[in-house]
Amino acid sequence: MDNAYIIDTLFALFAMTLIIFMVPKFAMLEAGLVRTKNVTSVLTVNIMIYVIASTAFILIGYDLAFGGSNFTSFSPWAFMMFQMAFVGKAINIMSGGVGERAKLFPLTLFTIFMGAFIYPIVVNVNWGSDWLQDTIFDLHMVDLAGSTVIHSTGGWALLAAILILGPRKGRYNKGNIHVIPASNIPLVVLGAMLLWIGWFGFNGGSVGTIATKEAADSVAKTIFNTNTAGLLGALSAGIVIYIRYRLFDITMILNGALGGLVAVTAGPHLYTTIDAMAVGAIGGILVVFAVPMFDKIKIDDPVGALSVHLVNGIWGTLAVGIFAADPSQGITLFEQFKGVVSVGVFVFVVSFSIIYVINLIIKFRASDEEQLRGLDVSECGVESYPEFKTSI
């Protein structure tokens, strides 16, 4: 008894540490993908989100999500911190996609709402004490580590924000799409690969216990399948891109890997190796086709967050109903679909409303001139690489 308590606490601390490693790695990925004039601003947003969303979750969100019940068989401090490590992720997804044009103060306000209310409510009905069950929601989808609860939640909030904020100045000009290349590829690779590893903690830790033989197998299988889906997402994205352009496009390969990882996240404990390969490979391909598709409809997303997190969050949740359907356990494509739609409608409508209201009070979008100079100067007063001569 005590032994399980101890081992699960140690395991939760290990998993939580891997997840919090994702904070600087998300920051590096996004800093590498944007232009040098917005690098400090993007980094600041990432750190600010970790700080504010975590504080809001500790003070308000945690009780909203898990209040009234006992959700852990190990140290409550470790459980609370493990859950706290998740909250910033959904908001990071959103902040990345509005990078290079969203102002920091209104983003900060939205972060408080997201960390204290929106995300905790989504957690409550899916993983938590479910005090909303008998009122609005009646969800029974399987979503082990958050294809929907985290990734498409972040994605829907991002979509709402992009619709309100519009594209970056000069991105779509008279029918042409102005391609803006990533400014620092080593940072992109560093960030993406360590997000990948952080996922082991995310998905493995979400199994909740490692303290029986069966649980240990389930954790190891979950991590193995998670990694395998990442491998196949990278592979499928890389192959499609190579066939089309005869080039090895590392940003697309890495987005493919992340797409596979998002997709597997709903059910890595249920899949065979082949299932995980299929789910990941489809995830990688979806990213390759979603990126230009969003550009075609002028949805400007500098880091590809919608393609990685929203599209694959949806795909991954549905995939459980396809690859691991088990009606005797209540696992059906219909329940998965219902979960995707319910969470999607809730998050999109609430996020849109909040961002809309914030935008009425404080201008959410940086002015054209501020975008031209870069947000580092106007928002942060700190240039990212002041000694280096750059062309932009």
Place this chain on the structure above:
Amino acid sequence: MDNAYIIDTLFALFAMTLIIFMVPKFAMLEAGLVRTKNVTSVLTVNIMIYVIASTAFILIGYDLAFGGSNFTSFSPWAFMMFQMAFVGKAINIMSGGVGERAKLFPLTLFTIFMGAFIYPIVVNVNWGSDWLQDTIFDLHMVDLAGSTVIHSTGGWALLAAILILGPRKGRYNKGNIHVIPASNIPLVVLGAMLLWIGWFGFNGGSVGTIATKEAADSVAKTIFNTNTAGLLGALSAGIVIYIRYRLFDITMILNGALGGLVAVTAGPHLYTTIDAMAVGAIGGILVVFAVPMFDKIKIDDPVGALSVHLVNGIWGTLAVGIFAADPSQGITLFEQFKGVVSVGVFVFVVSFSIIYVINLIIKFRASDEEQLRGLDVSECGVESYPEFKTSI
């Protein structure tokens, strides 16, 4: 019995790994904060310190600190390596603050003294076998993971070094303070955030055991409070800066986080969540006011190490006597104060004397011309970014 031995060994190895991760992260933080012409030199110092201080500690310091007693209930190899992981930190604090002007060979000499003698003596009287107890020292302060033993120790050595070495060439000119911006913000963020995470190993591991239910709770609470103080340090620093300048200054936010982390380090196992928030928030505010204060008195510290480590090392140690005073356990503000002063006087006097003598024999300070060209060329023969065009 054996089970506790095994789990605590695994836990110590996990904690030690997190701490050694801080070596490259300290290096990245400092490399990002200095000018490009001194980046290689700063990196080299950080690696050199890990190598030399660790070797000196293994060969001499460990016996000085822990000799004659049995301090561990788990694998002695794991305990020794966990303790070894600490030693370089105190010296990194010192080396960062004399960056851009201290020469490497004399720094190396001082590192040997610090790793073999000064730091181990401080450890001995606070955490170790205490063979000095009946002679000079009689300390009973609570300092779980080193607000005093590591952070203010490093800070006092730094203050001694700065007084002898003087400010960087051109930093204070005819009453003006010449502001030198950080050269690479992504490195600053990467370094600072991963230091933050390394702290989980530092403070969590210092609880010493995870192998009972109570110990598991204590470790998890320690890590939770550590993180919470970091959150509030960042938040308070960020808010103060924003109110004053209407800017999101990421280097100040991160230094605020580090200040909160240093401050909580003496007593994270004793605090409530609210205590940890208060200790961290005050820590962040102290950093914001200490940085310009040191500049005003022409104490030139390129990375803000005095503000983060010395000021908050003192504050954090005293905070235990305020927030967690328990005279029945001998925890009083007086004992904490006595510890701060005793260690401070010892470290400052000894460090000052050693640096003074080294400086008589070998010039410790790089010449004005060497500083102008940068230490990378004169000391290392390796430029940090040779292909990039820089303005300085």
Place this chain on the structure above:
Amino acid sequence: MDNAYIIDTLFALFAMTLIIFMVPKFAMLEAGLVRTKNVTSVLTVNIMIYVIASTAFILIGYDLAFGGSNFTSFSPWAFMMFQMAFVGKAINIMSGGVGERAKLFPLTLFTIFMGAFIYPIVVNVNWGSDWLQDTIFDLHMVDLAGSTVIHSTGGWALLAAILILGPRKGRYNKGNIHVIPASNIPLVVLGAMLLWIGWFGFNGGSVGTIATKEAADSVAKTIFNTNTAGLLGALSAGIVIYIRYRLFDITMILNGALGGLVAVTAGPHLYTTIDAMAVGAIGGILVVFAVPMFDKIKIDDPVGALSVHLVNGIWGTLAVGIFAADPSQGITLFEQFKGVVSVGVFVFVVSFSIIYVINLIIKFRASDEEQLRGLDVSECGVESYPEFKTSI
């Protein structure tokens, strides 16, 4: 019984995570060491190798290495993933040394052969089910974590590749050696230091179990000795370089550390602290002398991989027969030597043949013009730092 299963699964997952951290770190090290025009290409190769070699190993190599026997007393998923984490390393060693001139598509083909066949066969006869024992091989060397199985295996494949591909354009001109400096020292330091830490997982995890008191001691001792050899490798390389040039050459210090780490890898569980110091120190010195030696014979290796991995892989394997010889256990210098030679001949001949054949079908070497422009443009279509003004 179950408790050992659980703890060893957790331990394997911890060790595996540290090893997979080495993927981005190898990438950072190599990206820092090459010229900016080849940075994206080197990063892409590293990620591509992790993706393809791991997939090949999961689908084919694992059965070839471990098929037909039960090698684990804990979760098979965790064991398989731990072993999978190793496979890319041998190929990374090879890809780094042919950087700035090897094309990506033929490298991809070789990666499949290496991950599916060559490396698994070497594993099979040394660590695995050994179905080749009664036919060709009869090896009994001690090689805990792969001084030979991984490091010299990668080194021999690299030597074969360099002999076929030749040096980079312009590297050796009319008897002069054109020195090409590393383009980004912070990346070099970040990569090398985190490889160092990854080694704790590599060597510690290779002990195979932590679930008895003796095993816990052995794991902790292995990690302690591993780190100590790295310290002494850095120290000895640094001292030799300083004596010769009066400079602190960080790339040589780090390569010395890595040399010491490679060298200790065959027997860290068998050494005393002094043994580990000696093995590591000699490893560091070997690197310092091997680097110019390879240049003298016009073997062009941009990252020093032959000096670090081949030379020290051999040295480290032989060192077990010198420092830990125990004929009663069958540990002799002769058996170690036989292992080094057998694996070396097998890997070199097979790799040479495969690379030779690939090179007949698809040009393996980038044209002079492609090398001049850099592989980033011709192979990846993605520049590494497009906004920065560079001199090359």
